[in-house]
Amino acid sequence: MTPAMQAEIFRKTEKPARAVRKHGRVAIAALLVMCMVGITAVAAVVSTGWRWNPSDLQNGLMTPNTYQGLPQKTLDYLEGLIAAKQREIGFDTFEEFEETMGFSLLQAEGMHLIDSRVDKTEPKPLIDVRVSGLDLSSAKIRAQYSGDIRDDKGNRLGRLIVLPAVADLSAEPQAIPFEYENAENVRGTATLSQYEIQALGVTADLISWSDSMSVDAYFTYKGVTYRMIVTSGGRVAYPPAAVSRACALLELLHD
Numbered sequence: 736m737t738p739a740m741q742a743e744i745f746r747k748t749e750k751p752a753r754a755v756r757k758h759g760r761v762a763i764a765a766l767l768v769m770c771m772v773g774i775t776a777v778a779a780v781v782s783t784g785w786r787w788n789p790s791d792l793q794n795g796l797m798t799p800n801t802y803q804g805l806p807q808k809t810l811d812y813l814e815g816l817i818a819a820k821q822r823e824i825g826f827d828t829f830e831e832f833e834e835t836m837g838f839s840l841l842q843a844e845g846m847h848l849i850d851s852r853v854d855k856t857e858p859k860p861l862i863d864v865r866v867s868g869l870d871l872s873s874a875k876i877r878a879q880y881s882g883d884i885r886d887d888k889g890n891r892l893g894r895l896i897v898l899p900a901v902a903d904l905s906a907e908p909q910a911i912p913f914e915y916e917n918a919e920n921v922r923g924t925a926t927l928s929q930y931e932i933q934a935l936g937v938t939a940d941l942i943s944w945s946d947s948m949s950v951d952a953y954f955t956y957k958g959v960t961y962r963m964i965v966t967s968g969g970r971v972a973y974p975p976a977a978v979s980r981a982c983a984l985l986e987l988l989h990d
Contacts, residue, residue: 896964
């Protein structure tokens with residue numbers, strides 16, 4: 736790739752997000768090239784808020800930032816939930832979530848919320864929210880949601896699963912141990928890398944596996960910590976192609 740080609744790709748990513756994303760598959764193709772260039776080894780040492788055990792990437796620690804700036808009506812609402820010990824609430828759209836919770840969640844351009852549960856016998860909101868803590872000084876807001884990413888013709892580009900997005904209101908957030916609890920998720924040899932998501936201006940830790948087409952991304956954006964599982968649509972080769980494809984889908988994120 737020549738310097739001129741790289742400059743052209745980065746020039747396109749600097750345009751307003753929606754103007755670039757409307758090109759669908761054309762934009763994805765250009766982003767794939769950029770992602771292949773931008774993926775780096777963790778030796779780059781960019782802090783993302785996560786710490787991993789080098790000998791076992793199935794385990795790590797997430798240290799959230801203190802989330803600030805919630806409107807008073809949201810704080811009053813959270814106080815009421817905690818007092819009533821109502822820990823679970825839900826929403827069916829990003830707009831409903833933002834109106835009630837006072838901040839926006841990341842979504843991808845062309846993303847359609849879905850119910851990805853295996854057991855769907857009981858109806859459940861598409862954005863599952865849990866509120867923890869004894870009071871506002873120790874409260875955490877955890878949101879889980881899934882969606883298919885489609886282009887303007889309805890073709891499925893991939894799937895995004897957020898498990899979870901966390902807004903921690905604690906003055907001194909405690910590190911949260913993270914590990915894969917489901918044995919089915921322990922997949923082959925894990926590789927840790929990093930990628931700067933140009934659309935968001937943040938660096939993400941990426942964990943990929945030698946025998947899986949899904950990639951986990953960990954990063955913090957506007958005070959909210961995210962763990963995302965990104966799976967490409969169609970027939971995609973295993974890493975490194977799956978990693979670059981996941982990075983291209985991460986470039987479609989916006990709030």
